[in-house]
Amino acid sequence: MSNFDAIVIGSGMSGGYAAKELTERGLKVLVLERGKNVVPAEDYNDTVPIWERPNLGRIPQDELEEHYAVQNKAAGWAMNWASKQFFVKDSEHPYEEADDSKFQWVRGYHSGGRSVLWSRVALRLGPQDFEENKKDGHGVDWPVRYKDIAPWYDKVEKFVGIAGQNEGLPQLPDGVFQPPFALTDTEKHLRESVKANFPGRTVIHTRTANLTQPTEEQMSLGRAPCQARNQCHEGCSFKAYFSSVNATLPAAQRTGNLTLINNAIVHSIEYNAAKKRVSAVHVIDKITKNTSRYTAKLIFLNASTVGSAMILLQSKSESFPSGLANRSDQVGRNLMDHVTGAGITGRLNKFAHLTSYGRRPCGIYIPRYGNITEDGKPYIRGFGYQGWSSPVNTLNKRRPGIGREFKESYKHPAPWEINLYAFGEVLPNPDNRVELHPTKKDKWGLPVAQFHTTMGENERIIIEEARKDAIAMLEEAGFTDIKAPKGHITAMGNRVHEMGTARMGRDRNTSVLNGWCQAHDVPNLFITDGSFMASSACQNPSLTYMAFTARAANYAADKLQAGAL
Amino acid sequence: MTADRRQFIFGAISLVGGNALLASCKSEPNIKPTNIANSGPLFYSAADFVLVTRLCDLILPRTETPGALDAGVPAILDSLMDQWANSETQSNHRRDLADIKTGLDANSGGNFIDAEYSVAEAGLNVFDTAAFSDEHAHFAYQGLKQLIEVAYAASEAGSETYHRNPVPGYWDPAVPIDTL
Numbered sequence: 207m208s209n210f211d212a213i214v215i216g217s218g219m220s221g222g223y224a225a226k227e228l229t230e231r232g233l234k235v236l237v238l239e240r241g242k243n244v245v246p247a248e249d250y251n252d253t254v255p256i257w258e259r260p261n262l263g264r265i266p267q268d269e270l271e272e273h274y275a276v277q278n279k280a281a282g283w284a285m286n287w288a289s290k291q292f293f294v295k296d297s298e299h300p301y302e303e304a305d306d307s308k309f310q311w312v313r314g315y316h317s318g319g320r321s322v323l324w325s326r327v328a329l330r331l332g333p334q335d336f337e338e339n340k341k342d343g344h345g346v347d348w349p350v351r352y353k354d355i356a357p358w359y360d361k362v363e364k365f366v367g368i369a370g371q372n373e374g375l376p377q378l379p380d381g382v383f384q385p386p387f388a389l390t391d392t393e394k395h396l397r398e399s400v401k402a403n404f405p406g407r408t409v410i411h412t413r414t415a416n417l418t419q420p421t422e423e424q425m426s427l428g429r430a431p432c433q434a435r436n437q438c439h440e441g442c443s444f445k446a447y448f449s450s451v452n453a454t455l456p457a458a459q460r461t462g463n464l465t466l467i468n469n470a471i472v473h474s475i476e477y478n479a480a481k482k483r484v485s486a487v488h489v490i491d492k493i494t495k496n497t498s499r500y501t502a503k504l505i506f507l508n509a510s511t512v513g514s515a516m517i518l519l520q521s522k523s524e525s526f527p528s529g530l531a532n533r534s535d536q537v538g539r540n541l542m543d544h545v546t547g548a549g550i551t552g553r554l555n556k557f558a559h560l561t562s563y564g565r566r567p568c569g570i571y572i573p574r575y576g577n578i579t580e581d582g583k584p585y586i587r588g589f590g591y592q593g594w595s596s597p598v599n600t601l602n603k604r605r606p607g608i609g610r611e612f613k614e615s616y617k618h619p620a621p622w623e624i625n626l627y628a629f630g631e632v633l634p635n636p637d638n639r640v641e642l643h644p645t646k647k648d649k650w651g652l653p654v655a656q657f658h659t660t661m662g663e664n665e666r667i668i669i670e671e672a673r674k675d676a677i678a679m680l681e682e683a684g685f686t687d688i689k690a691p692k693g694h695i696t697a698m699g700n701r702v703h704e705m706g707t708a709r710m711g712r713d714r715n716t717s718v719l720n721g722w723c724q725a726h727d728v729p730n731l732f733i734t735d736g737s738f739m740a741s742s743a744c745q746n747p748s749l750t751y752m753a754f755t756a757r758a759a760n761y762a763a764d765k766l767q768a769g770a771l
Numbered sequence: 772m773t774a775d776r777r778q779f780i781f782g783a784i785s786l787v788g789g790n791a792l793l794a795s796c797k798s799e800p801n802i803k804p805t806n807i808a809n810s811g812p813l814f815y816s817a818a819d820f821v822l823v824t825r826l827c828d829l830i831l832p833r834t835e836t837p838g839a840l841d842a843g844v845p846a847i848l849d850s851l852m853d854q855w856a857n858s859e860t861q862s863n864h865r866r867d868l869a870d871i872k873t874g875l876d877a878n879s880g881g882n883f884i885d886a887e888y889s890v891a892e893a894g895l896n897v898f899d900t901a902a903f904s905d906e907h908a909h910f911a912y913q914g915l916k917q918l919i920e921v922a923y924a925a926s927e928a929g930s931e932t933y934h935r936n937p938v939p940g941y942w943d944p945a946v947p948i949d950t951l
């Protein structure tokens with residue numbers, strides 16, 4: 207099948223955005239998605255009340271162990287009877303960890319990819335994040351600065367719908383926000399105390415991709431305000447949180463320019479040496495295993511960081527014997543994620559007379575301050591914290607008592623508990639990489655991924671220091687009962703923010719993409735999932751993937767329409 | 772629910788003194804196991820089921836709002852242990868119940884199940900206080916109690932008791948508890 211203007215490989219967070227932008231520019235776009243389609247009215251189970259769910263919504267333990275061992279280890283907190291369908295079965299999608307490597311690869315293979323599953327924390331990178339590689343020599347210099355991407359953040363935030371508050375912080379720039387979910391009094395108390403005692407640190411509302419005041423455009427896509435159910439990992443029948451399924455794919459669909467093919471596993475991209483362009487995509491049907499070939503003038507690769515690297519590495523040709531667009535040998539390398547460790551909790555009595563109503567789909571955030579507003583740190587780069595608070599007599603928390611007293615304890619005064627956990631930057635390191643396993647194949651005959659990944663010393667120090675700082679902030683604010691277990695840091699992949707396997711850079715010898723997410727070696731190939739990231743910063747990355755995708759798609763459409771691709 | 776299973780559950784309730792509850796029951800008890808069994812508990816022995824029933828009744832009794840027995844919590848736990856738990860969780864749960872029962876019997880004049888309601892209540896109170904004397908004092912009991920509460924809160928009756936609206940509609944971070 208042929209004659210599309212563009213093929214987008216993958217329909218997740220970034221692929222959905224590419225499809226929207228390209229179709230809205232009038233291009234005929236084919237989206238190839240390896241998983242099943244997701245139709246909200248048919249597939250979301252979010253409206254089934256918990257008492258009607260088998261096992262109260264819990265996934266049987268044997269099933270978890272047999273089929274979801276990795277998914278559960280990293281993202282078990284988001285898994286239940288209703289969201290299970292959005293995680294891959296590890297038993298069907300094996301991969302390998304080389305030597306002592308640890309990598310937890312959390313995936314969702316279906317329309318929307320992991321945009322259906324994400325926790326919606328949507329933060330911009332700041333100016334420092336684009337400059338530090340150059341300053342401290344880790345990784346290559348980003349060929350883009352904050353000012354280049356700022357207008358695209360604006361554009362994406364407006365479409366996506368982010369609840370948040372402008373704070374005027376240079377390191378976490380303001381954006382286009384809908385009203386935030388209010389802080390609890392405990393969180394406000396921490397905010398005030400931190401402001402007074404730790405100048406340069408700020409406790410803010412989580413910036414979250416849940417609608418609080420939908421725009422006309424959002425409502426025209428059938429999206430309604432958030433109902434405070436906090437069941438977002440199950441899909442949302444109100445379409446109140448952003449996902450490709452709830453927003454970008456319907457937006458692309460309504461242009462009349464979108465063709466979506468599901469169960470289409472892309473195994474390679476064909477390169478036409480004479481034209482010096484990619485010309486076709488080869489696909490295996492997930493169910494029948496039949497193969498097909500699709501052609502287009504332009505290809506956007508959005509199969510997620512690891513998925514895209516695998517496709518490039520599988521696309522060998524005379525021109526690219528070690529994989530498409532891989533003359534720099536950087537494809538698959540510099541695989542990053544974020545690092546976290548054990549969380550920190552503390553209790554405060556001051557607001558014992560209060561409880562809350564509704565289930566907020568977010569909490570608080572403390573933006574990075576290390577090596578920005580505070581110097582002399584024993585680590586480079588830095589970390590931010592996510593957190594939330596609730597009364598300790600909240601149901602489901604272990605507490606003493608029986609009978610009426612216990613049953614009604616939710617009405618009794620009780621301290622509030624706050625939780626904080628750090629998200630630290632992981633440095634780019636060419637030895638952290640994914641490659642094709644030399645012998646092992648999946649059930650479609652494709653090589654499985656083999657990871658070589660370890661967290662480094664800087665990451666370990668970051669988590670140690672984050673723990674100390676959190677204790678200090680809670681103590682200063684008068685929290686008691688502070689618990690801060692030591693020693694544990696997460697494996698690579700655990701934060702599900704993997705990125706970096708086809709980094710952008712100024713030099714084609716040391717990077718895969720230029721500043722437009724365009725392959726140095728292949729002008730009509732764009733890669734706009736997390737692969738392009740030249741460093742990880744410490745902010746949750748998906749908003750950045752979408753902003754770069756929108757920018758690249760419009761650049762590519764301009765070039766195509768000008769006959770320059 | 773089959774007649775046999777219903778009978779068994781009624782039996783368990785009356786055995787631990789839930790007579791007031793039964794008297795007020797309509798012809799169909801408000802017990803909703805998540806899975807229908809042919810007869811009797813799916814997982815628990817008869818004795819374990821009676822123990823869990825008594826615990827549910829004492830921990831979350833019927834007040835102005837439905838109790839754990841109204842919500843069918845023993846049957847829900849039975850079903851969870853049968854359908855959700857793996858063999859390790861199952862055997863730990865059995866072991867924990869036996870251990871808890873030993874402690875409760877000792878606190879309730881030798882037999883927690885046959886004791887008068889008030890005696891069993893006092894025995895459980897002492898046990899519960901000790902179990903929470905520090906975080907790990909009796910982790911298994913803490914876990915069982917949490918499971919009872921989770922199952923209750925997840926039931927339709929429990930959701931109403933706790934005002935857990937499936938669709939709250941909005942978020943209010945500061946509700947005075949004296950307005951509840």
Ligand SMILES: Cc1cc2nc3c(=O)[nH]c(=O)nc-3n(C[C@H](O)[C@H](O)[C@H](O)COP(=O)(O)OP(=O)(O)OC[C@H]3O[C@@H](n4cnc5c(N)ncnc54)[C@H](O)[C@@H]3O)c2cc1C
Binds near residue numbers: 281470508735
């Ligand atoms: C539980 C959870 C919580 C998260 N929370 C946050 C958060 O709060 N904030 C944040 O910024 N990020 C968060 N993330 C991460 C976020 O989901 C990812 O960063 C984002 O989805 C990545 O976008 P992507 O387009 O690169 O990949 P994906 O969204 O994963 O999409 C990739 C798509 O490509 C398809 N595909 C893969 N291989 C092929 C192939 N060979 N052929 C055809 N199609 C293919 C997949 O099926 C999938 O649909 C979270 C993730 C999870 C799982």
